[in-house]
Amino acid sequence: MSEGKGQTMWGGRFATTPSDIMNEINASLDIDRRMAEEDVAGSRAHADMLAEMGILSAEDNEAIQKGLDLVTGELRAGTFPFRKELEDIHMNVEARLKELIGEPAGRLHTARSRNDQVVTDFRLWTRRALDETSHLVTGLQAALVRRAGEHVATVMPGFTHLQTAQPVTLGHHLLAYTEMLERDRTRILDCAVRLNECPLGAAALAGTGFPIDRDMTAEALGFARPMANSLDAVGSRDFALEALACLSIAATHLSRLAEEIVLWTSPQFAFARLLDEWSTGSSIMPQKRNPDAAELIRAKASLITGLYASLQGAVKALPLAYAKDLQDDKRLTFEAFDTFDLCVRAMTGMIGTIRFHPETMRAAAAKGFSTATDLADWLVRELGLPFREAHHVTGRIVALAEEKGVDLAGLTLLDMQTVHAAITADVFNVLTVEASASSRTSYGGTSPVRVAEQVAQWTQRLRLE
Incomplete structure (x- = not known):
C-alpha cells in the first residue's frame, strides 16, 4: 500500500488509510506543537545515549544532531513546515529530520516509543511552565508587598460574614494575600520536584531489550532520575493533575482578591479606584466604570478548576498503561497554564496601580461598632x-x-x-479605630508595628530593595 494521510510512521499494518474524520479527531498538532523544542531536546539526549551505548553509530548521531540543529533553527525562525496529516509534533519533527538528513533519521526511534517520547516532552514542558509560573506569582507578591508598605497604618474595616468586625490595616489585608500566594508558590515548586523523573526509555509500556542507559538520558534532560516502572512512566499523568490542582488553588486566591477589588471599587464601598487601563465602560450608561479585569479573573478561576476536573475525569478510569484519552492532557494543561498566567499578570497590573482611598476606608472602619x-x-x-x-x-x-x-x-x-x-x-x-488596630500587637496581628515588620521581612525575602 502507499503511505496515506496519518500513516507515514505507522501505516504498515493497515490496508486502507484513515477517514478524514478519523484524521481530524486523531490529530493533535495544533496543540502539541508547543512542545517542539522539548521534543528536539528529548531526541538529542536519546540519540547521544544510543551512540554512547553503541546502538547508533557516531556518524549517524552526528548527522542526527546536525539535522536537529536545522530543525531547531526552522522552529525558531517560524519556517518549520508543519504537516497536520502527520498527527503530532513528534512525527512532524521525525519526518522533517528524515527530509533533511535521510536514512540516519530512521534510526533515531530505536529503543523509543511515542508513548515515552510524548510523556517525556510533556514533563519537560510542564516543568518549565511551573518554573515560569512561580516567577509570575513572585511578581504579584512583590506588588502586594510594595503596596502594603505604603499602607502600613491605613485603617480599614475588617470583615467577617461581610459585616464590619474589627479595624485592621490595609497593609495587613494585602499581606494576607502575600501569604496565600507563598503557599501557592511553594506548592508549585513542590509539584515540579515530584514530576522531575524521566520516562524516556520506558518505550511503549514494558521497557526495551536494547542495552540503553536511562540514567544518561535523565541527566542530560535535567531530571533527577529515571522513572522506576515503565507502566507507570507512560500511563500516569498525576504530575499534570497535581500541576492543575496547584493552579486551581492559586486561582481561587486570585478570585477572592478579585472579588474584593470589585467590592472596593464600587460606589457603595468607594475604598479604591482602578485606573482606566483595568476598567471598561458601558455601551449605554456613560457614567459606568466596570472592574472587568477583576470580574474576568473570578470567571477564569472557575475555568481553571474545570480544566483540572476534566483532566481528572479523563484519567480516573484508565487501565494501565497508555490510552488515547491521554492525548487531551496537553490541551487541558496548556489552557490552564495560559489562563492562570494571564490572570496573574492582570492582577499584578491592578494591584500595582490601584488607587486606595484611606479617608473612606477609615470612615467605614469606624462604623458598625467595630471597636x-x-x-x-x-x-x-x-x-x-x-x-x-x-x-x-x-x-x-x-x-x-x-x-x-x-x-x-x-x-x-x-x-x-x-x-x-x-x-x-x-x-x-x-x-478609636487607630487605637484598636495599634493594640493588636500579637505575632501576625494587624498593628502597624507588626505589619511594618512583615513588610520588611517580605522585602528581604523577595529581594525588593
Whole structure:
C-alpha cells in the first residue's frame, strides 16, 4: 500500500488509510506543537545515549544532531513546515529530520516509543511552565508587598460574614494575600520536584531489550532520575493533575482578591479606584466604570478548576498503561497554564496601580461598632471582669449606642456608667479605630508595628530593595 494521510510512521499494518474524520479527531498538532523544542531536546539526549551505548553509530548521531540543529533553527525562525496529516509534533519533527538528513533519521526511534517520547516532552514542558509560573506569582507578591508598605497604618474595616468586625490595616489585608500566594508558590515548586523523573526509555509500556542507559538520558534532560516502572512512566499523568490542582488553588486566591477589588471599587464601598487601563465602560450608561479585569479573573478561576476536573475525569478510569484519552492532557494543561498566567499578570497590573482611598476606608472602619471588642477587652483588663461578663456588658452598651444613633465613642461617660458604674473616662482611649488596630500587637496581628515588620521581612525575602 502507499503511505496515506496519518500513516507515514505507522501505516504498515493497515490496508486502507484513515477517514478524514478519523484524521481530524486523531490529530493533535495544533496543540502539541508547543512542545517542539522539548521534543528536539528529548531526541538529542536519546540519540547521544544510543551512540554512547553503541546502538547508533557516531556518524549517524552526528548527522542526527546536525539535522536537529536545522530543525531547531526552522522552529525558531517560524519556517518549520508543519504537516497536520502527520498527527503530532513528534512525527512532524521525525519526518522533517528524515527530509533533511535521510536514512540516519530512521534510526533515531530505536529503543523509543511515542508513548515515552510524548510523556517525556510533556514533563519537560510542564516543568518549565511551573518554573515560569512561580516567577509570575513572585511578581504579584512583590506588588502586594510594595503596596502594603505604603499602607502600613491605613485603617480599614475588617470583615467577617461581610459585616464590619474589627479595624485592621490595609497593609495587613494585602499581606494576607502575600501569604496565600507563598503557599501557592511553594506548592508549585513542590509539584515540579515530584514530576522531575524521566520516562524516556520506558518505550511503549514494558521497557526495551536494547542495552540503553536511562540514567544518561535523565541527566542530560535535567531530571533527577529515571522513572522506576515503565507502566507507570507512560500511563500516569498525576504530575499534570497535581500541576492543575496547584493552579486551581492559586486561582481561587486570585478570585477572592478579585472579588474584593470589585467590592472596593464600587460606589457603595468607594475604598479604591482602578485606573482606566483595568476598567471598561458601558455601551449605554456613560457614567459606568466596570472592574472587568477583576470580574474576568473570578470567571477564569472557575475555568481553571474545570480544566483540572476534566483532566481528572479523563484519567480516573484508565487501565494501565497508555490510552488515547491521554492525548487531551496537553490541551487541558496548556489552557490552564495560559489562563492562570494571564490572570496573574492582570492582577499584578491592578494591584500595582490601584488607587486606595484611606479617608473612606477609615470612615467605614469606624462604623458598625467595630471597636466593641476593644471595649470588652478594656473591661477585662482594667476592671477585672470575666470575659463573658464583659461581652454581655459591651453588648448592652452597643445596644444603647445604636438606640441613640451614635458610635461607641459618641456615648458619654454617664451613658456607659448606666450600664456598668465602674467604667472610667480612660475607656475612650481604646475606642478609636487607630487605637484598636495599634493594640493588636500579637505575632501576625494587624498593628502597624507588626505589619511594618512583615513588610520588611517580605522585602528581604523577595529581594525588593
